[in-house]
Amino acid sequence: MRIIAPMRGIAMLTKCRNQNRKVLRLLAFFFTLIAIVLVSTYLFLAPIFHSDFIDSRILFPMRMSESYQIRDRVGAVAAVSVKIPVSNSAKESVKTVKAIQTVQAIQAVQAALPAKIEQGDKQLFISAALYRQPKAKGIVIYSHGTGGCIDIRFSNQNPRLGFFINSGFDILMYDYQGYGRSQGKASLRNLKPDCLAVYNYALSLGYQPQEIVLYGESLGGGVSCLLAGLKPVKAIILDCTFTSPARLAREIAPISKIYPDFLFPEPKLDNLQYLKSDHPPCLMITGLRDTYIPPSQTLKLKRASKPDSYLLMLPNSGHCVLADCDLPLYELALKKFLKELI
Numbered sequence: 001m002r003i004i005a006p007m008r009g010i011a012m013l014t015k016c017r018n019q020n021r022k023v024l025r026l027l028a029f030f031f032t033l034i035a036i037v038l039v040s041t042y043l044f045l046a047p048i049f050h051s052d053f054i055d056s057r058i059l060f061p062m063r064m065s066e067s068y069q070i071r072d073r074v075g076a077v078a079a080v081s082v083k084i085p086v087s088n089s090a091k092e093s094v095k096t097v098k099a100i101q102t103v104q105a106i107q108a109v110q111a112a113l114p115a116k117i118e119q120g121d122k123q124l125f126i127s128a129a130l131y132r133q134p135k136a137k138g139i140v141i142y143s144h145g146t147g148g149c150i151d152i153r154f155s156n157q158n159p160r161l162g163f164f165i166n167s168g169f170d171i172l173m174y175d176y177q178g179y180g181r182s183q184g185k186a187s188l189r190n191l192k193p194d195c196l197a198v199y200n201y202a203l204s205l206g207y208q209p210q211e212i213v214l215y216g217e218s219l220g221g222g223v224s225c226l227l228a229g230l231k232p233v234k235a236i237i238l239d240c241t242f243t244s245p246a247r248l249a250r251e252i253a254p255i256s257k258i259y260p261d262f263l264f265p266e267p268k269l270d271n272l273q274y275l276k277s278d279h280p281p282c283l284m285i286t287g288l289r290d291t292y293i294p295p296s297q298t299l300k301l302k303r304a305s306k307p308d309s310y311l312l313m314l315p316n317s318g319h320c321v322l323a324d325c326d327l328p329l330y331e332l333a334l335k336k337f338l339k340e341l342i
Contacts, residue, residue: 086124086177086184086197126182126194128174128201129154131165137342138211138234139202140164141227142173143195145218145240145320149180153217159322160215160239163331167338169213174198176223188269195227210234213341216241217320218293222269229274235281235341237334240290240320242297243272243304251294275305283310283337285330287317310337 129150142161144153154161154173164171176194178186202212209232216224221241228236242248246268275282282305286298295313302311312333316323322330 086126086190086193124177124183126174126177126184126197127180128172128198131161131171133165133168133170135168136170137168138213139170139172139205139207140213140215141195141198141202141224142171143214143216143220143223143227144173144175145220148217148220148320149175151180159327159330163334164215167335169338170207172198172202191223191269192226192230195223196230199227199231213237213338215239218242219269222271225271225274226269228279229277233280235283235337236279237283237285237337238271238298238301239285240287240293240298241271241284241301242269242293243300244268244270247272247300248293248297251296271301272304275301275309279306281309281337281341282306283312283334285312285314285333287314287319287321287323287326289315289317290319292319 127150142153144150150173154171156162161171174194175182176186177184177190184190199212203209212233213235214224214228214233215237216222217239218241221238222245224236224238227233284298284301284305286293286295288295298311298313302309310333312330314323314326314330317326
């Protein structure tokens with residue numbers, strides 16, 4: 001018995017060690033599997049969330065020649081081609097700019113602005129289309145979406161322009177860097193200097209901050225909120241936009257929930273966080289047939305914003321596509337919203 005007892009103890013100890021080894025192997029396998037999943041997810045999602053993914057030259061080949069002449073394509077609208085200089089500095093100072101006196105004046109307008117971009121010190125211009133009319137009530141700075149450019153959005157196919165013009169507003173629509181005929185590279189980090197340059201250009205034309213209304217479609221909604229958080233404006237109109245790219249990704253593709261926030265590129269374009277703070281009057285628009293950005297994103301924005309913010313839900317419209325049958329409702333809501341601003 002004295003010999004058997006130690007043998008049993010040794011056997012039990014060996015058995016425990018074997019079990020511990022199995023547990024350690026299982027844990028090692030489990031953590032290795034998690035690491036593989038995380039790395040694979042990162043490699044899969046990184047190109048999507050990387051700022052260069054929105055490069056219009058890859059997804060939307062709309063880049064055309066540098067010569068740019070906007071024709072009358074919004075009914076009887078006469079617009080001008082504008083080149084706006086861009087600077088990454090937040091302290092831009094616009095020099096003398098030749099303003100347009102009448103609606104009929106169609107000419108190239110160029111502002112001289114020091115530009116400092118990542119490639120070094122040099123001038124960088126983004127293209128824009130400017131419509132002006134006598135005794136305007138203000139100006140709408142129009143930021144289009146990822147799949148847009150001036151050639152598409154500044155046309156008679158976009159009824160929003162006709163509405164603003166008939167309501168007495170001037171319009172300044174622009175292409176982000178890398179879009180349309182704009183110079184530079186399309187990326188999220190370039191959106192900030194782009195919108196600041198356009199805002200300062202509007203000021204150089206004589207508009208006051210209280211005369212500036214921001215209109216943002218889809219991605220442009222994030223740009224409009226970004227600009228409104230940096231500069232004073234009269235109002236914001238968000239059309240089919242998101243709470244933030246990160247939240248939108250997690251709602252559409254749940255697997256992206258394991259993608260850490262800090263890996264998303266700057267700027268975050270966090271519209272939800274912005275609307276929780278003090279902000280100018282805001283109208284949020286969504287199409288109930290939007291299959292790109294769910295209407296639930298706009299509902300979350302409305303809940304986060306001030307109680308006096310407006311929400312317009314268009315039953316027959318899709319993503320930034322205004323259905324003809326929804327046009328009267330759209331115009332009625334915007335007339336009421338703009339009337340309270342003036």
